Amino acid sequence: MGINARLERSIVNRQADYSTNGKTGGKLAVLLPGLGAVGTTFIAGAIAARRGLGAPIGSLTQLGRMPVSADAPDAMPPRIKDVVGLAELDDLVFGGWDIFEDNCYEAACNAGVLTRDFLAPLQEELEAIRPMKAVFDPAFVRNITGPNVKKYKTKMDAAEALVADIERFMAQNGCARAVGVWCGSTEVFVDVEPVHASLKAFEAGLRGNDDAISPTMIYAYAHIKAGVPFINSAPNRALNTPALVEMAEQYGVPFAGHDLKTGQTLMKTILAPGIASRQLGVSGWYSTNILGNRDGLVLDDPGSFKTKEESKLSVLDSIFRPDQNPQLYGDMHHKVRIDYYPPRGDAKEGWDNIDIFGWMGYPMQIKVNFLCRDSILAAPLVLDLALLADLAQRKGQSGNQTWLSYYFKSPQADPGEGVVHALMAQERMLFTQLRILADADVSVDHPWDPAILPNTDSRELRSDR
Amino acid sequence: MGINARLERSIVNRQADYSTNGKTGGKLAVLLPGLGAVGTTFIAGAIAARRGLGAPIGSLTQLGRMPVSADAPDAMPPRIKDVVGLAELDDLVFGGWDIFEDNCYEAACNAGVLTRDFLAPLQEELEAIRPMKAVFDPAFVRNITGPNVKKYKTKMDAAEALVADIERFMAQNGCARAVGVWCGSTEVFVDVEPVHASLKAFEAGLRGNDDAISPTMIYAYAHIKAGVPFINSAPNRALNTPALVEMAEQYGVPFAGHDLKTGQTLMKTILAPGIASRQLGVSGWYSTNILGNRDGLVLDDPGSFKTKEESKLSVLDSIFRPDQNPQLYGDMHHKVRIDYYPPRGDAKEGWDNIDIFGWMGYPMQIKVNFLCRDSILAAPLVLDLALLADLAQRKGQSGNQTWLSYYFKSPQADPGEGVVHALMAQERMLFTQLRILADADVSVDHPWDPAILPNTDSRELRSDR
Amino acid sequence: MGINARLERSIVNRQADYSTNGKTGGKLAVLLPGLGAVGTTFIAGAIAARRGLGAPIGSLTQLGRMPVSADAPDAMPPRIKDVVGLAELDDLVFGGWDIFEDNCYEAACNAGVLTRDFLAPLQEELEAIRPMKAVFDPAFVRNITGPNVKKYKTKMDAAEALVADIERFMAQNGCARAVGVWCGSTEVFVDVEPVHASLKAFEAGLRGNDDAISPTMIYAYAHIKAGVPFINSAPNRALNTPALVEMAEQYGVPFAGHDLKTGQTLMKTILAPGIASRQLGVSGWYSTNILGNRDGLVLDDPGSFKTKEESKLSVLDSIFRPDQNPQLYGDMHHKVRIDYYPPRGDAKEGWDNIDIFGWMGYPMQIKVNFLCRDSILAAPLVLDLALLADLAQRKGQSGNQTWLSYYFKSPQADPGEGVVHALMAQERMLFTQLRILADADVSVDHPWDPAILPNTDSRELRSDR
Amino acid sequence: MGINARLERSIVNRQADYSTNGKTGGKLAVLLPGLGAVGTTFIAGAIAARRGLGAPIGSLTQLGRMPVSADAPDAMPPRIKDVVGLAELDDLVFGGWDIFEDNCYEAACNAGVLTRDFLAPLQEELEAIRPMKAVFDPAFVRNITGPNVKKYKTKMDAAEALVADIERFMAQNGCARAVGVWCGSTEVFVDVEPVHASLKAFEAGLRGNDDAISPTMIYAYAHIKAGVPFINSAPNRALNTPALVEMAEQYGVPFAGHDLKTGQTLMKTILAPGIASRQLGVSGWYSTNILGNRDGLVLDDPGSFKTKEESKLSVLDSIFRPDQNPQLYGDMHHKVRIDYYPPRGDAKEGWDNIDIFGWMGYPMQIKVNFLCRDSILAAPLVLDLALLADLAQRKGQSGNQTWLSYYFKSPQADPGEGVVHALMAQERMLFTQLRILADADVSVDHPWDPAILPNTDSRELRSDR
Ligand SMILES: NC(=O)c1ccc[n+]([C@@H]2O[C@H](COP(=O)([O-])OP(=O)(O)OC[C@H]3O[C@@H](n4cnc5c(N)ncnc54)[C@H](O)[C@@H]3O)[C@@H](O)[C@H]2O)c1
Ligand SMILES: NC(=O)c1ccc[n+]([C@@H]2O[C@H](COP(=O)([O-])OP(=O)(O)OC[C@H]3O[C@@H](n4cnc5c(N)ncnc54)[C@H](O)[C@@H]3O)[C@@H](O)[C@H]2O)c1
Ligand SMILES: NC(=O)c1ccc[n+]([C@@H]2O[C@H](COP(=O)([O-])OP(=O)(O)OC[C@H]3O[C@@H](n4cnc5c(N)ncnc54)[C@H](O)[C@@H]3O)[C@@H](O)[C@H]2O)c1
Ligand SMILES: NC(=O)c1ccc[n+]([C@@H]2O[C@H](COP(=O)([O-])OP(=O)(O)OC[C@H]3O[C@@H](n4cnc5c(N)ncnc54)[C@H](O)[C@@H]3O)[C@@H](O)[C@H]2O)c1
Ligand code: NA
Ligand code: NA
Numbered sequence A, B, C, D: 001m002g003i004n005a006r007l008e009r010s011i012v013n014r015q016a017d018y019s020t021n022g023k024t025g026g027k028l029a030v031l032l033p034g035l036g037a038v039g040t041t042f043i044a045g046a047i048a049a050r051r052g053l054g055a056p057i058g059s060l061t062q063l064g065r066m067p068v069s070a071d072a073p074d075a076m077p078p079r080i081k082d083v084v085g086l087a088e089l090d091d092l093v094f095g096g097w098d099i100f101e102d103n104c105y106e107a108a109c110n111a112g113v114l115t116r117d118f119l120a121p122l123q124e125e126l127e128a129i130r131p132m133k134a135v136f137d138p139a140f141v142r143n144i145t146g147p148n149v150k151k152y153k154t155k156m157d158a159a160e161a162l163v164a165d166i167e168r169f170m171a172q173n174g175c176a177r178a179v180g181v182w183c184g185s186t187e188v189f190v191d192v193e194p195v196h197a198s199l200k201a202f203e204a205g206l207r208g209n210d211d212a213i214s215p216t217m218i219y220a221y222a223h224i225k226a227g228v229p230f231i232n233s234a235p236n237r238a239l240n241t242p243a244l245v246e247m248a249e250q251y252g253v254p255f256a257g258h259d260l261k262t263g264q265t266l267m268k269t270i271l272a273p274g275i276a277s278r279q280l281g282v283s284g285w286y287s288t289n290i291l292g293n294r295d296g297l298v299l300d301d302p303g304s305f306k307t308k309e310e311s312k313l314s315v316l317d318s319i320f321r322p323d324q325n326p327q328l329y330g331d332m333h334h335k336v337r338i339d340y341y342p343p344r345g346d347a348k349e350g351w352d353n354i355d356i357f358g359w360m361g362y363p364m365q366i367k368v369n370f371l372c373r374d375s376i377l378a379a380p381l382v383l384d385l386a387l388l389a390d391l392a393q394r395k396g397q398s399g400n401q402t403w404l405s406y407y408f409k410s411p412q413a414d415p416g417e418g419v420v421h422a423l424m425a426q427e428r429m430l431f432t433q434l435r436i437l438a439d440a441d442v443s444v445d446h447p448w449d450p451a452i453l454p455n456t457d458s459r460e461l462r463s464d465r
Helices: A003-021 A037-050 A104-111 A114-128 A155-172 A199-207 A216-224 A242-251 A265-275 A294-299 A300-322 A374-394 A403-408 A423-437 B003-021 B035-048 B104-111 B116-127 B155-172 B199-207 B215-227 B244-252 B263-276 B294-298 B304-322 B375-395 B402-408 B423-438 C003-021 C037-050 C104-111 C117-125 C155-172 C200-209 C213-224 C242-251 C264-275 C296-299 C304-319 C374-394 C404-408 C423-437 D003-021 D037-050 D104-112 D116-127 D155-171 D197-205 D215-225 D241-251 D266-279 D294-299 D302-320 D373-392 D402-407 D423-437
Strands: A028-031 A092-098 A174-184 A230-232 A255-258 A280-291 A333-340 A347-359 A365-373 B025-035 B092-098 B175-182 B230-232 B255-257 B281-291 B333-340 B349-357 B363-371 C027-033 C092-098 C175-182 C230-232 C254-257 C282-292 C333-340 C351-356 C361-369 D027-033 D092-098 D175-181 D230-232 D252-257 D281-293 D333-342 D349-357 D363-371
Touching: A028 A037, A028 A216, A028 A374, A028 B155, A028 C117, A037 A092, A037 A104, A037 A114, A037 A374, A037 C155, A092 A155, A092 C242, A104 A114, A104 A374, A114 C117, A114 D402, A155 A174, A155 A199, A155 A230, A155 A294, A174 A216, A174 A374, A199 A242, A216 A230, A216 A242, A230 A374, A242 A255, A242 A374, A242 B304, A255 A374, A265 A280, A265 A300, A265 A347, A265 A365, A265 A423, A265 B263, A280 A300, A280 D175, A280 D281, A294 A300, A294 A333, A300 A333, A300 B230, A333 D333, A347 D349, A365 D003, A403 A423, A403 D349, A423 B423, B025 B116, B025 B155, B025 B215, B025 B375, B035 B116, B092 B155, B104 B116, B104 C351, B116 D116, B155 B175, B155 B199, B155 B215, B175 B215, B175 B375, B199 B244, B215 B230, B230 B375, B244 B255, B255 B333, B263 B281, B263 B304, B263 B349, B263 B363, B263 B423, B263 C423, B281 B294, B281 B304, B281 C282, B281 C304, B294 B304, B294 B333, B304 B333, B333 C333, B349 C264, B375 B402, B402 B423, C027 C037, C027 C155, C027 C374, C037 C092, C037 C104, C037 C117, C092 C155, C092 D027, C104 C117, C155 C175, C155 C200, C155 C213, C175 C213, C200 C213, C200 C242, C200 D104, C213 C230, C213 C242, C213 D104, C213 D349, C230 C374, C230 D230, C242 C254, C254 C374, C264 C282, C264 C304, C264 C351, C264 C361, C264 C423, C264 D266, C264 D423, C282 C296, C282 C304, C296 C333, C296 D252, C304 C333, C374 C404, C404 C423, C423 D266, C423 D423, D027 D037, D027 D155, D027 D215, D027 D373, D037 D092, D037 D104, D037 D116, D092 D155, D104 D116, D155 D175, D155 D197, D155 D215, D175 D215, D197 D215, D197 D241, D215 D230, D215 D241, D252 D373, D266 D281, D266 D302, D266 D349, D266 D363, D281 D294, D281 D302, D294 D302, D294 D333, D402 D423
Parallel strands: A028 A092, A028 A174, A174 A230, A230 A255, A280 A333, B025 B092, B025 B175, B175 B230, B230 B255, B281 B333, C027 C092, C027 C175, C175 C230, C230 C254, C282 C333, D027 D092, D027 D175, D175 D230, D230 D252, D281 D333
Antiparallel strands: A280 A347, A347 A365, A365 B363, B281 B349, B349 B363, C282 C351, C351 C361, C361 D363, D281 D349, D349 D363
């Protein structure tokens, strides 16, 4: 039986399955700590998409097709969302927390990502989405401050208040399931300390107001406690602590992070594997970014910048492996700059200069200028992650979801394992897991597996034997 | 038994094997029709490399490592050439044909790719390499002309003279085996005509001096007749005719083509799959190239340009599949310009402007400026292709080698099959075949096959089941 | 008496003067043959500016200041329009001709330069501006065709119909004066022929329907006949024929042309003089343009492209003077590309690669990427030219106005004289003439004339004597 | 009498003059504190040029032509050095000081600017140029240290030792005259303090080893004391102190500074005046530089960077005058980055992103990527400045030479006067002064003075009166 046939069967299976257990039938709460540029662009766009007022471009779950094999070369491969059971846009209910009181319409207007024209028909629906009071701590985010914050005695109290928020939101909105996606600001860099070493130490720390416990960690803790998958769109330390990994596994809750892979880093993880594949050397990679949104303002604080920089710098080494290829990458200078530059607003721009060398050491240069839009690139990833985290949860997965590495600048690896940064390798990981979750057999008929070459001609590829 | 173990066994096997049948023991003739910029950069560099005067950067066969699995996470993966049996640089003997009488040193100096400084210690060895008389036809290359050409009555006579050249060269240099790599100029665009439909028609055409038979085809015919694998570095029509495919299969000779994938097209097939993977739309892709070498002069002739343009334009559609994704790529404007611009010499430059769109249709731009060196990028591919074609030949492969698609702008597909353009997908095809030729078992232990993620951390990757 | 004092006197003089002769008091008709992207962007913006809904950025007559001397270092230099008597925005009445029947609001919407949001409050006023029937000839513009055209037997009839249009428009709108600014399409390249040699020959040609007489020439003829200054925003041949120069001088009417200097050519004439000043050599200058508006579509016709290319290519030689500096510019390769690329609309983009060389011949590169907006750059120039042509007319100037070279890609020189392309030199010409027209004495007190360094500190500059 | 005639007479005059006073007849010592990249590139190139082994491209004194008027439109304008009396390359004798003992050949090899090939024929002559012991103070340059330094008790002793060095060098080499050009490292930023307020305070400070007196100041003091003009190629504070200005005027010695205008700042002062002239607004100007030479290493120290940054930031405001044009430049964000990036060596690269806005506020972008060579751009300026400072001295000029602003990033203004940054305005200042020094009458015949439009057609330009 070919893969197409298997996939078709899996579609049938899935439908049976889901109609039986009803898992995708109900409403799914999508809860965002942080209703800023990314959060509101995601929500407004998702609402527009379900009303046919805009297309969810950039979302693999909405537009992507499942790579299939060679059995029926001319068949149109099915959309991912027709193969694996995903919540429908119509079933999503949006909510969140923010330190500002602005409702989602006001916040979207302030963010200045989507035009007023675009937002006009969505105004009423967006105004109805009002932020719950945030758990906030100025020690972790220094350049902004706002009034819509919870008062609490201990960090444990704060966590419990969040659990109550989640439960109340689900009850009020008739939601069967929920997912949380951190879309709040970048926090200052936090080292791993004893308080993060075990769930026990962590809970003691919550009760004792330990300085090393950040708001992101409190939100993560609360979601896991409420049995809700948690995704981290920011580079903030949270789920990459032994304490919270332990907790997620214990509570059977899936999670993934950190830091959405959008502009320059996305380009790096597309380009660098190609350069490495061709055995071209790299003597330097200079990256500069200019951005002028609130995220840029927060990153103007050195503490927050350090968190982001760490996240951005790690990428190249894991792709180029200078340890294995010292002749090519042993003397590579990698520099990353982020400059707050208000004229740009959300329309971030990256400029990369890559000094490469080839045959006999002759130097060449690649320059990449990416005029992107930060939140436009991030929003579809939030949608995908919410739906895929929910899928994982429904399929009984728990703990760290490495197959979601595709979405992150600093994908979380499991202990003792390596991180995969190369985009096309991450794509393979993603599709392999999707096929598992879709009940399709992962084994393949052909030596070079056309089934997992989604953007190439899917007709049978021959090998001489 | 893990893959590392299997690979180790295969190394042993191979050595036994080859010491037994002596196949890699002898000299390998590398014969180039066309000793211009690419040809001499390849030869001079290969000689420098074997004398330790330069590094063969850019060559997968010399520097690349075999992707291995998770059995020994910290083991250094072996070099490809230690796993599959490849001819050593020391065993190569270089020769070729050209319409100019310049020896290889003079030709390299004229090409102006490698500096005089670099060439100085190689002068004597390069001077000894003198071009055999070429089979040339000004109807196919209009902007240049030269004195070192064969006189012949019929094109069949020309082919036979080439067969004699090959045999004489091998005998005089004590070569056990040979490979041919076309490094001659880009010829004018040729349509497939009845004369190309079968070997019989083609041989009649050779005898009858059919106008639709180009020099490249004559060289290809001669090599196959001599039992020598033939690679086409140019976009010229030759092996992509039914006649020559039939012949290669009948004679049991492997071949591959067309048009080395070096500058802008290389970048396209690295970048475009990433854009497609992320479901970002493309409204336009504008590519312009400036180059000032002799190849540029030849391409200034509209006939030759058409051949090159066809080769460059096909790439994007096969990656983006507008048929499957009309919303994203149905209205994409793709334009390719090549301008002869003498100030640049061989230091070609490409500028790409890519108009993409994301979430809710918002437009963004990517600009790539590649200051490359044409022949520096091409030379290591010539080396790889020579060695891999020889490997295929020794391993009993014949006909079109689709697994070498990795190296070409217009990879030749087998009848009824699709072309794979995405670089990382081509890399998978290449490694899969290398593992087959290395006698390593292609099945893998882990769902997402770390064995074929060569540029990522090879330590075990976990999947939740 | 210092320059400031003199300027102040001239302001007084001017006001007296104009109140006496009433010249600036009345309405000024601004008549545009061609109500496309440039024409409607100009009109809509001028209307918005006078209603305080937008700023006329880019217009020297509205925002520029008169450079003044050192008498009062800290005084704010006066605005140009306060020194030389210019018609006020409030006094302008807009009209024109086009081959399409769209009113100005529809045409502006179609052009897609200004947003609907911006145009909304102007809708009614713009709708009232309806094109008169055009004099059109498909032999001169091949890629477009439209219904709103005059029927005529001879080209002289056509010209007379235009004169009647002008007079009717002025009468109906109570206009004391008028100016015409060609904003129609680029026509095919026309050689100078005997019919253009004298007014007599030209008028015979009009009566005899001579093929070498284009619509632009007919409009120019009609305006001059009506005593109305005529400006040519396009590269079309018209006023640069002996016949029309003779006519303008005879009728006492000022004119200027050709081809507004906006994007890439503007940058060239800013950059090149700096490179030349520093005695840096240039081995090549490669310019490519992508644009997707209707003008781009017209330029996709080789005939129209040739007209534009001629206009663009002449610039560098006159700045670099390879005849005087053969060592630096004798071997310069200058190439200009314009590619029609629909994704861009009016948001044209230029990419320039400049290969320069310095001390001991070492090569360097400058790359300029200009993401401009064609009509946004052109509109303020139309406004300036209309007002300055009217000024010249009122001040009794006639014939070719070389001091307006500042505004053109191909400024028209007088017979036997050279063309000035360098922007800052053109600026000097403009300001010198403005000072003459303002009745300020042109002589200066200081060796390096701070009065004509408008963008530098105007305080006294010292010279050692 | 036209200007050409006048210039010819001045050539005669000059020759008479100089043959009489013999001033240009003798040898001119060119003394450089700092024999690094710039210093050795200048010396090696000047020697190559006088031996016909290289062209002094980029040097106005060697290649530039004197702008002439309209009397003889087709005459070739004379070279500057044929009009004003300049020392010949043959008459220059090179010397200097450095903290390293390397002779000029070794230092040039280390700098890596000129190739070994280029330096080979100059080796002997360059080896003979050995640095005198430097006056050095690690408090002012933190990232480097060297052995070839003077020991001294007070800074006055150090200054006197330098005076003795200068006199000894001139005597030993038979030099009639000398000039000094600081080519040493960038020092840390120094505020103006009481010790810099008068010559008296300064000399007391030298005797008392005042901390605020830097090596550059000591060299400047010593040169002036020796009656030798002093030029400052670096941004280091020295001549821009009341004390040293007072001294130079008292001793009758000309000087000029600071900081050679080469890469990005050169481009800014070419581009910005054009943007300002066109009344285009600027919302942001982001400049980043990557460079990897020793100068870059020194600038990696925050103290030295501050000195450079101050020098680079001042430029735009003086050109755009936000005080006069708040609507256009009142909210401009200007950011300058310099990053030490070793892969580049001396081949510095600048990337500028300029956010502009035009008609009705619509935004556009200009991006400039300058792949320059730092010392290649600087060397010809050192030559020009040495020759022109000597000219000024011979012509009896003293004190600050503002007409040399053309060469500097931070031109020194006289007290109470403004700084001119716009390159073409600086060019006018330079030529005006050259005409004064050439005894040609500065008055001009024509309203817009073709005589001072050196890069345009010099034929008569007409004005309608
Ligand atoms: N392409 C992208 O936009 C992108 C990519 C990767 C990561 N990210 C990360 O996503 C996050 C959001 O980015 P953004 O552009 O929306 O930023 P933003 O500043 O517009 O929004 C963040 C919001 O979080 C709120 N917030 C901060 N701390 C909070 C807390 N403790 N509880 C609740 N709300 C809190 C802020 O008030 C703000 O409204 C940032 O951490 C950013 O680094 C964004
Ligand atoms: N990056 C690259 O350089 C690159 C990439 C892809 C393809 N190619 C192709 O490789 C080929 C060689 O490129 P190049 O830069 O070396 O060009 P080149 O012009 O420097 O060399 C081609 C040589 O072939 C010779 N020649 C032409 N016709 C011949 C014939 N019939 N028989 C024998 N010799 C003949 C010419 O005399 C010349 O010396 C071209 O077709 C080019 O399009 C090059
Ligand atoms: N930056 C710039 O936009 C720029 C710069 C320099 C020159 N120009 C020139 O300005 C002109 C207008 O540019 P555009 O972008 O507005 O083009 P457009 O195509 O948008 O508008 C031209 C209009 O002229 C009309 N037209 C053509 N022939 C006519 C005729 N004989 N009589 C009356 N109307 C006629 C067309 O129907 C069209 O509406 C072009 O020639 C262009 O080359 C534009
Ligand atoms: N385009 C340019 O290269 C450029 C442009 C503007 C300004 N500059 C300035 O020119 C100067 C020289 O630049 P470079 O690239 O040659 O730098 P460099 O580091 O190569 O050379 C400077 C030399 O000065 C020496 N030095 C330092 N302090 C000294 C002292 N007190 N006495 C004597 N020697 C001393 C150093 O040992 C070194 O050899 C720097 O200040 C730089 O900022 C250079
Ligand atoms: Na892979
Ligand atoms: Na000026």
